[in-house]
Amino acid sequence: MTTYLRTVLGPVFLAALLAGCAVGPDYERPSVKVPAAFKEATLSPEAAQRWKAAQPSDAMTRGRWWEIFNDAELNALQAQAMEANQDLKAAAARVTQARALQKGASAEWMPRVDAGFGASRQRASNASRGLSAEAPNPPLTLWRAQAGISYEVDLFGRIASTVDAATADTQQREALFRSVQLALQADVAQAYFLIRRLDTEQALYRSTVELRGKTLDLVERRYAQGDISELDVARAKSELATTQAQSLGITRQRSIAEHALAVLLGKTPAEFALPAHMLERVAVGIPAGLPSSLLERRPDIAAAERAMAAANARIGAARAAFFPRLSLTGAMGYESSELGDLLQWSSRTFLLGPLVGTMLSLPIFDGGQRQAGVDLARARYEEDVAAYRQTVLGAFRDVEDGLSSLRVLGQQTDVQDAAVQSAARAARLSQIQYREGSVSYLDVIDADRVVLQQRRAAVQLDGERAQTVVELIRAIGGGWGA
Structure with missing residues (x-):
């Protein structure tokens, strides 16, 4: 018995010596080109230093970036979305799935114990028992009640690599959850500002319709007095009807936007209604952080990096198939x-x-199956490396787009404000001249149409600027705090 135990348990001591001889490649995050500064960034040295120190802004808490807009209604909508959005719940369920898979992979570290009870009916051959062909050999019923134990010694890191891959997968799912969460927050804010922009346009059209209705009354009185021809009356009615039709188009757009927001909040359009409210001009400055910090802040970049780590660990698991496997x-x-x-x-x-x-x-020959597994794992790793670098490039593009858009939108807004003032003055002058009979009513119509166009363009710029601020916050990872 002692000799047998030495024979059986000898490999255990050998395993103790070989344990930890993992054959997987050590993981290192691939290098990416990171610029020294954003092309569109215009930071003062003081602002840049505040960013480098990673100090949270006084106006915003990290994770609740929408509070910089100081809009209680937007804050309430964000809370509803975080609680009821179905895409976010699905992402959370995927995190739970990944954690369960990680737990299952870690279970391979532990021995497996099972118990059983049952009976078997068997008859051994006479030859196997050394009996003559004519010797009696009745079948035998054998009852068994036993417990078994099995344990795989991780000689070359197969289990360790599998656990590392499952852990990285879990971290990737967690990062993807944060990415879905950030995207949802940004989508809610952008939908909200779109509705507010349409509300402001609707108010603009409403006042224009009222103004043109009064103008039509004036024109009809002058026509009744014989001062003008019927042509001016027809033109006034046409402009009023055109404005009313455009106003109805804004109403249709707002309904569609409100329905989209309802779905983001986890509600049906029938059970959600957002009262009309004018859009206030957003005056929020977003500092452009150091490019290197973007790699740590963006959840989609973190997810891509964790996917690389998981793929790298699976190379080790595939390589371990070439080496002996010890099961006790x-x-x-x-x-x-x-x-x-x-x-x-x-x-x-x-x-x-x-x-x-x-x-x-110890596997000897399998027709290249194990090598194919290693090649597959390595190719998937290279694919994830390329995807990671592409995600980084896309992130820098998103930030540059946001910065340039805000810069140009600021200049456009200043120019557009001046255009609105000039158009309004031209409209007032045309009204005076028309009453005096020095210009035709066609001039009045053109001046009023220009005012409406310029004011609507100004409102659209305000809405676009608010949505661009949201998009830039999304691009830098959800704020600029720690």
Whole structure:
């Protein structure tokens, strides 16, 4: 028995010496080109230093970036979306799935114990028992009650690599959850500002319709007095009807935007209504941070990096298939030909070593299957590396787009404000001149149409600027705090 135990347990001591001999490649995050500064960034040295120190802005808490707009209604909508959005719930469920898979992979570190009870009916051949062909050899019923244990010694890091991959997968899912969360927050804010822009346009059209209705009354009175021809009356009615039709178009757009916002909040359009409210001009300055910090802040970049780590770990698991695999097994229990004698001390039995197969197995030839597995794992890793670098490039583009858009929108707004003032003055002058009879009513119509166009353009710029601020916040990872 002592010799047998040495024979069986010898590999255990060998495993202790070989344990930790992992064959997987060590993971290092691939390098990416990071510019020294954003092309569109116009930071003062003081602002840049505040960013480098990673100090949170006084106006915003990290994770609740929408509070910089000081809009209680937007804050309430964000809270509803975080609680009821179905895409966010699905992302959270995917995180739970990944954690369960990680737990399952880690379970391979532990021995597996099972127990069983049952009977088998068998008859061994006479030849196997050394009996003559005519010797009696009745079938035998054998009762067994035993517990078994099995454990794989992780000689070359197969289990460790699998656990590392599952851990990285979990971290990737967590980063993707944060990415979905940030995207949802940005979508809610952009939908909200779109509705507010349409509300402001609707108010603009409403006042224009009222003004043109009064103008039509004036024109009809002058026509009744014989001062003007019927042509001016027809033109006034046409402009009023055109403005009313455009106003209805704004109403349609607002309904569609409100329905989209309702879905983001996890509600049906029928159970959600947002009262009309004018859009206030957004005057929020977004500092452009150091490019290197973008790699740590963007959740989609973090997810892409964790995908690389998981793919790298799976290369190690694939390589481990080339090396020996050591499995320790054993069983202990009772065995008897009679059920009544099953639990007798004399019926005890044990087994050290595998019942079928071998304890230490080494693959010799498989037609290239293992090498194909390694090649597949390496190719997937290279794919994830390329995806990571592309995600980084896209992130820098998003920030540059946001910065340039805000810069140009600021200049456009200043010019547009001047255009609105000039158009309004021209409209007032045309009205005076028309009453005096020095210009035709066509001049009045043109002047009023220009005023409406310029004011609507100004409102659209305000809405676009608010949405661009949201998009830039999304691009830099959800704020600029720690």
